Amino acid sequence: MVIDDAITLKKMEVFLAFMTLNNMARVSESLGQSTVSVHRSLHSLEEALGCPLFKHEGRNLIPLQTAYTFAEYAKRVINECEEGVRKVRDAGGFNAPRLKIGTLYSLTLRCIPQLVIGLKLRKPELDIDLTMGSNRELLKSLVDGQLDAIVIGLHGDNENTGLISVPLFYDDIFLAAPTGSPYAGNKHIDLQDFRAEKFVTLSDGFATTKDFQHCFELAGFLPDIAMRVQDIFSLINLISGGIGYSLLPGRVGEFSPRIELMPLQEKYASRQQITLLLPKNRERDPNLLALAAECRMYGRRDYRHEPVR
Structure with missing residues (x-):
């Protein structure tokens, strides 16, 4: 399986922030991005996965079961990446x-x-x-x-x-x-x-x-x-x-x-x-x-x- 180039760590961070805060404005504030950028990241992630993650109720996005499933793996990916960065810096003596x-x-x-x-x-x-x-x-x-x-x-x-x-x-x-x-x-x-x-x-x-x-x-x-x-x-x-x-x-x-x-x-x-x-x-x-x-x-x-x- 080839992972779509549009699935990035940054978009997964935005996605996980939304799954935690469940509010576009609060995600925007916490990440220092505009609400338009947050919405674009979520929409782009859905397209890259080829699978809907949310349903629309008025202006609100409601996570589907697919979103909860993806959140588990996205969290592991982010944690592993952070651990890898830390291990590499420790191995190189940076900020040890x-x-x-x-x-x-x-x-x-x-x-x-x-x-x-x-x-x-x-x-x-x-x-x-x-x-x-x-x-x-x-x-x-x-x-x-x-x-x-x-x-x-x-x-x-x-x-x-x-x-x-x-x-x-x-x-x-x-x-x-x-x-x-x-x-x-x-x-x-x-x-x-x-x-x-x-x-x-x-x-x-x-x-x-x-x-x-x-x-x-x-x-x-x-x-x-x-x-x-x-x-x-x-x-x-x-x-x-x-x-x-x-x-x-x-x-x-x-x-x-x-x-x-x-x-x-x-x-x-x-x-x-x-x-x-x-x-x-x-x-x-x-x-x-x-x-x-x-x-x-x-x-x-x-x-x-x-x-x-």
């Missing part, structure tokens, strides 16, 4: 009840908690999963669809055309030393003075590792690296314990009173742009729209960093 966000360890003290609080105020029903890792790991997980969005440090513009970027703030790189070190209190650090010193740093793949390498490229020598670690907390402990110096973004200064951050000379200057990245094909996802809006608000009110231009 859970949002998976990836971020750097160093953003978990202030930035991420404030974003999560703001997002929960916008969407109280939303559950949030937080994954932490390196830039490299998080970018891969986002591209592979394992994460819905990530907040990481970039150097320059986002080069992935499949991702949308929402900048939050810039963060400058400083020399990190244990409190009370011989360099404590220096206003501007010259890396040339550290040729004989030991350094500790993060493993490859972290935004801060890239800054570390860039600064020493500008200095023109390779630092003596005593140890590499996988997280910022271990790195801070190593610095405070006197194992070595490091180069860290300004935001980690609040993590421990046992380290001191000192600005580098201008010729070694390096900075990260903390940025939200989300898939371009999901830019209309209500959950991601809410997250992006919260990131923009954070960028405007974060007085500790130079505003993103």
Whole structure:
């Protein structure tokens, strides 16, 4: 059996509304259509079915048994279609009840908690999963669809055309030393003075590792690296314990009173742009729209960093 093209979901919705309200004017009002459009949809549906659904009593339409029979199946069709749309959107992560966000360890003290609080105020029903890792790991997980969005440090513009970027703030790189070190209190650090010193740093793949390498490229020598670690907390402990110096973004200064951050000379200057990245094909996802809006608000009110231009 071939279904007539004139039998559409929209006409079935009009038909079901009439079967519920049994009044042309009320159907017109509830659907935002004219009474002429409602009448035309019902008449067109009858013609497409090749079977009368109503009888006329004056200006009134009285449903026949055929109308009640068709209403049962039309209701199933509409319900199944709505369920299908919901399942497809859930499978694609659109407006799902859970949002998976990836971020750097160093953003978990202030930035991420404030974003999560703001997002929960916008969407109280939303559950949030937080994954932490390196830039490299998080970018891969986002591209592979394992994460819905990530907040990481970039150097320059986002080069992935499949991702949308929402900048939050810039963060400058400083020399990190244990409190009370011989360099404590220096206003501007010259890396040339550290040729004989030991350094500790993060493993490859972290935004801060890239800054570390860039600064020493500008200095023109390779630092003596005593140890590499996988997280910022271990790195801070190593610095405070006197194992070595490091180069860290300004935001980690609040993590421990046992380290001191000192600005580098201008010729070694390096900075990260903390940025939200989300898939371009999901830019209309209500959950991601809410997250992006919260990131923009954070960028405007974060007085500790130079505003993103």
